[in-house]
Amino acid sequence: MQLLQQIINGVTIGSFYALVALGYTMVYGVLKLINFAHGDLFMWGAYLGLTGVSLLAGLAGAGQPWMAVPVITGVLALIALTGVLVERVAYRPLRAAGRLAPIISALGVAFILESIARNVYGARWRTYPTGVAPAGGFVLAGSVRISTMQIAVLVISFLLMAGLYLFVQRTRVGTAMRAVSLDHTVSRLMGIDVDRIIALVFVIGPGLGGIAGVVVALYYGSFDFTLGWSFGLKAFIAAILGGIGNIPGAMLGGMFLGLVETLASGYISPQWKDVIAYVILIIILIFRPTGILGERVAAKV
Amino acid sequence: MNLSWLSRFRERPWLWQSGLILFAILLPLPLGDYYRTVAWRTVLYIMLGLSLNLIVGYAGLFQLGHAAFYALGAYTAAILNLQLGIPLFWTFPASILVAALFGFLITRPILHLRGDYLAIVTIAFGEVVRLALVNNIFGITGGANGLSGIARPRLLGLEFRQPIYHYYLVLFFLLITIFAMRRLENSRLGRAWLYVREDETAAEAMGINTTQVKLLAFVLGSGWAGLAGALYAARITVISPDLARFMESVVMFCIVVLGGTGSIPGVFIGALGMVTLPELFRPLKDWRDAWLGVTMVVMMIARPEGLWPSRRVQLELQESEAPHG
Amino acid sequence: MAERALTSEPPLLRVRQLTKQFGGLMAVDHVDFELHPGEILGLIGPNGAGKTTIFNMITGFYSPSTGEITFKEQCIARPAAAGWARLRGEQAPRPHRITQQGIARTFQTIRLFKNLTALENVMAGLHHRTKAGVWQALTRSASQRAEEASIVAEAERWLNFMGLHAYRNELAKNLPYGDQRRLEIARALATRPALLTLDEPAAGLNEQETIALVALIREIRDTGITVLLIEHDMKMVMELCERIVVVDHGRKIAEGTPAEVQRNAAVIEAYLGVEEG
Numbered sequence: 001m002q003l004l005q006q007i008i009n010g011v012t013i014g015s016f017y018a019l020v021a022l023g024y025t026m027v028y029g030v031l032k033l034i035n036f037a038h039g040d041l042f043m044w045g046a047y048l049g050l051t052g053v054s055l056l057a058g059l060a061g062a063g064q065p066w067m068a069v070p071v072i073t074g075v076l077a078l079i080a081l082t083g084v085l086v087e088r089v090a091y092r093p094l095r096a097a098g099r100l101a102p103i104i105s106a107l108g109v110a111f112i113l114e115s116i117a118r119n120v121y122g123a124r125w126r127t128y129p130t131g132v133a134p135a136g137g138f139v140l141a142g143s144v145r146i147s148t149m150q151i152a153v154l155v156i157s158f159l160l161m162a163g164l165y166l167f168v169q170r171t172r173v174g175t176a177m178r179a180v181s182l183d184h185t186v187s188r189l190m191g192i193d194v195d196r197i198i199a200l201v202f203v204i205g206p207g208l209g210g211i212a213g214v215v216v217a218l219y220y221g222s223f224d225f226t227l228g229w230s231f232g233l234k235a236f237i238a239a240i241l242g243g244i245g246n247i248p249g250a251m252l253g254g255m256f257l258g259l260v261e262t263l264a265s266g267y268i269s270p271q272w273k274d275v276i277a278y279v280i281l282i283i284i285l286i287f288r289p290t291g292i293l294g295e296r297v298a299a300k301v
Numbered sequence: 302m303n304l305s306w307l308s309r310f311r312e313r314p315w316l317w318q319s320g321l322i323l324f325a326i327l328l329p330l331p332l333g334d335y336y337r338t339v340a341w342r343t344v345l346y347i348m349l350g351l352s353l354n355l356i357v358g359y360a361g362l363f364q365l366g367h368a369a370f371y372a373l374g375a376y377t378a379a380i381l382n383l384q385l386g387i388p389l390f391w392t393f394p395a396s397i398l399v400a401a402l403f404g405f406l407i408t409r410p411i412l413h414l415r416g417d418y419l420a421i422v423t424i425a426f427g428e429v430v431r432l433a434l435v436n437n438i439f440g441i442t443g444g445a446n447g448l449s450g451i452a453r454p455r456l457l458g459l460e461f462r463q464p465i466y467h468y469y470l471v472l473f474f475l476l477i478t479i480f481a482m483r484r485l486e487n488s489r490l491g492r493a494w495l496y497v498r499e500d501e502t503a504a505e506a507m508g509i510n511t512t513q514v515k516l517l518a519f520v521l522g523s524g525w526a527g528l529a530g531a532l533y534a535a536r537i538t539v540i541s542p543d544l545a546r547f548m549e550s551v552v553m554f555c556i557v558v559l560g561g562t563g564s565i566p567g568v569f570i571g572a573l574g575m576v577t578l579p580e581l582f583r584p585l586k587d588w589r590d591a592w593l594g595v596t597m598v599v600m601m602i603a604r605p606e607g608l609w610p611s612r613r614v615q616l617e618l619q620e621s622e623a624p625h626g
Numbered sequence: 627m628a629e630r631a632l633t634s635e636p637p638l639l640r641v642r643q644l645t646k647q648f649g650g651l652m653a654v655d656h657v658d659f660e661l662h663p664g665e666i667l668g669l670i671g672p673n674g675a676g677k678t679t680i681f682n683m684i685t686g687f688y689s690p691s692t693g694e695i696t697f698k699e700q701c702i703a704r705p706a707a708a709g710w711a712r713l714r715g716e717q718a719p720r721p722h723r724i725t726q727q728g729i730a731r732t733f734q735t736i737r738l739f740k741n742l743t744a745l746e747n748v749m750a751g752l753h754h755r756t757k758a759g760v761w762q763a764l765t766r767s768a769s770q771r772a773e774e775a776s777i778v779a780e781a782e783r784w785l786n787f788m789g790l791h792a793y794r795n796e797l798a799k800n801l802p803y804g805d806q807r808r809l810e811i812a813r814a815l816a817t818r819p820a821l822l823t824l825d826e827p828a829a830g831l832n833e834q835e836t837i838a839l840v841a842l843i844r845e846i847r848d849t850g851i852t853v854l855l856i857e858h859d860m861k862m863v864m865e866l867c868e869r870i871v872v873v874d875h876g877r878k879i880a881e882g883t884p885a886e887v888q889r890n891a892a893v894i895e896a897y898l899g900v901e902e903g
Contacts, residue, residue, distance in 0.1 A: 108597025508754030
């Protein structure tokens with residue numbers, strides 16, 4: 001019984017990780033860059049959502065569940081715009097600069113985003129107005145229950161992930177995206193506008209991250225500026241576990257990490273749950289350096 | 302940016318070297334305690350940068366969890382001092398050894414990882430160390446609040462209380478560090494690091510045990526960071542798990558890369574940019590991280606190879622194979 | 627010259643039932659051959675025949691799926707360890723051990739240390755025969771200084787031997803292509819191998835350079851070093867090698883003197899036919 005409850009909770013958290021992990025994985029796919037700024041874009045989603053919801057709640061007098069819809073749409077647009085801007089300013093000039101420079105630049109963007117958030121919203125914990133996150137829930141069996149919020153989370157993330165998967169696998173633009181992740185030069189020769197595809201990746205990845213930011217903040221109710229780093233790192237681990245660059249892998253890795261973490265915190269110790277997540281990452285990378293779903297490639301000599 | 306004056310200095314190394322040492326010795330005399338502390342921090346971070354430079358710069362390995370070893374050194378000194386009453390100076394060798402030992406144990410299984418994957422695992426290890434300290438592992442790390450009440454070090458009846466003593470203390474160790482780094486750089490081992498950084502496969506084909514060579518870089522670099530940690534504990538007397546924060550590791554990493562990977566003067570410049578300047582703009586304290594971030598982005602776009610790259614062109618480090626997932 | 631192979635000396639290198647599978651692909655399929663001290667053996671075959679894979683197994687870069695390789699009557703390659711064994715440090719394959727035992731190699735695509743000088747490149751080959759560690763580097767003891775001097779001196783001898791001394795302080799990437807190939811050989815020789823393995827050393831060289839290379843390889847052999855050569859340039863192989871092993875689709879299809887191989891019907895069909903057709 002307790003196990004079932006934890007699986008429900010774990011899958012919910014896992015779908016958050018998966019949504020954020022998609023942003024890491026897609027950017028890595030096309031640029032081979034760990035986008036350290038992604039966690040902070042996600043965090044900005046939570047903060048912008050806070051502003052939006054507070055504004056609407058102030059106008060209407062109280063928080064209402066419908067407010068989530070315009071707020072999520074607005075946040076999606078703003079974070080996607082920021083993502084494109086970050087790519088344009090901080091990553092594109094470094095595309096030919098090798099591997100170290102973009103990493104430093106990405107860390108720099110992360111610092112900037114986090115610092116601005118802390119100065120604008122303060123270092124204290126911030127809470128969403130009540131009434132926006134849907135209340136109530138259903139008893140499944142005995143003490144096992146699933147809340148309306150959890151159902152909403154699962155439905156939203158399932159739809160987003162299925163949509164993304166179909167987009168990447170079935171459409172022309174999705175095919176172009178996969179081509180770019182294999183080889184920029186060849187893609188360009190095939191007539192693909194590589195810059196536009198990369199820009200599109202920076203619309204989708206951060207966009208999903210922004211949505212996740214609002215949903216996570218609604219789910220937990222409150223958060224602070226460290227959300228970007230702590231949650232971002234976990235999501236990043238999820239992307240690695242699934243084999244970075246691999247879109248279904250990111251979803252699977254997210255679910256896996258969410259489950260492991262919830263079970264570890266339930267059966268071992270909540271204090272050590274993060275340590276357990278990191279140790280699993282380390283062990284998997286030692287034995288399967290390309291993740292669970294990643295292909296093993298023989299070193300080219 | 303016109304940097305031709307730099308190259309003129311490079312042709313007469315003794316000139317700027319002795320000038321710099323003299324400057325470093327005289328520097329704190331006219332300063333107040335606040336600026337003496339800034340100077341102390343700068344020198345400490347130069348040491349940390351040099352220790353990481355061994356790993357990132359010479360051997361070309363992405364270490365993004367270096368702060369963990371810094372913290373391990375500080376905690377070793379503190380625990381030995383608090384629990385066993387060992388005078389702080391006598392804990393320094395233990396700090397070095399513990400950090401080096403952890404460096405060995407942690408990196409041995411992950412050395413076959415390349416590039417980004419290595420970076421990720423080192424981040425994860427750094428977090429594991431930090432969380433273990435936060436969770437008061439073995440009941441000796443004091444949890445999230447850390448440890449306090451470390452006895453100030455004494456030497457020949459002199460208690461190291463004033464910031465200026467600590468400045469000279471770290472300066473002394475920095476000079477030793479630079480001396481050692483230069484000798485390592487120009488040795489058989491230093492060349493082996495170069496070969497590994499340039500082309501690991503070819504180095505392997507030359508009969509170089511690349512695993513051993515890389516491990517040695519990690520162990521030496523970690524031990525050195527441990528010493529820096531002990532020096533920190535000696536000055537601040539209060540330590541917390543924050544020493545192992547990812548942010549600290551990033552600052553160290555940037556010190557190495559911003560100035561020019563693999564170059565000793567580069568580390569100086571990096572530390573000035575990452576540590577000294579933000580301290581000097583105290584009114585902007587809240588915006589310190591944003592300033593660092595802007596510096597990092599702008600620097601990388603303007604000079605991706607760093608301000609003062611090492612004599613050897615650094616492209617090979619950046620060209621190093623990308624793991625394809 | 628072929629008499630050498632008939633002496634009673636044990637073979638220097640013995641490849642037995644060597645097999646390498648990549649997924650479902652049999653890159654090398656139960657190949658046997660031997661290499662006798664002091665000979666020049668050519669390993670030829672059409673593109674994708676498995677030559678370089680065999681080569682990488684001999685030099686320790688791949689481990690065989692099955693089969694074994696013995697060098698100086700010692701086993702140097704067996705199937706790789708996996709899982710826990712790898713964590714314990716048994717990370718087979720370990721090319722540096724093979725080099726230390728006396729097999730040196732060059733690469734099909736030149737892999738010099740591009741941003742280091744020619745001298746530093748050759749000095750790399752001397753690394754495994756020298757000892758100075760951290761402590762010697764820090765104290766710069768008399769023995770360490772003597773060792774450094776001897777490393778430089780010997781590296782210079784190899785540069786001289788290859789006629790590259792003019793490039794001593796030139797960055798490797800700035801050398802003309804043919805000289806980069808020679809520098810790679812110099813670097814391999816500096817490891818003082820008993821067996822020198824060359825992966826298409828004439829690739830990209832013009833005719834004169836190839837002729838000079840043939841003379842050079844003979845000279846190397848005359849200093850007592852056995853040579854294993856993978857090559858596409860048929861003329862060069864026929865002229866230089868005393869014995870030739872031909873592989874196709876991962877299998878050995880012929881072995882013998884250049885004259886024998888040239889008459890072999892299977893070889894003509896698999897290789898020469900393709901080349902000329």
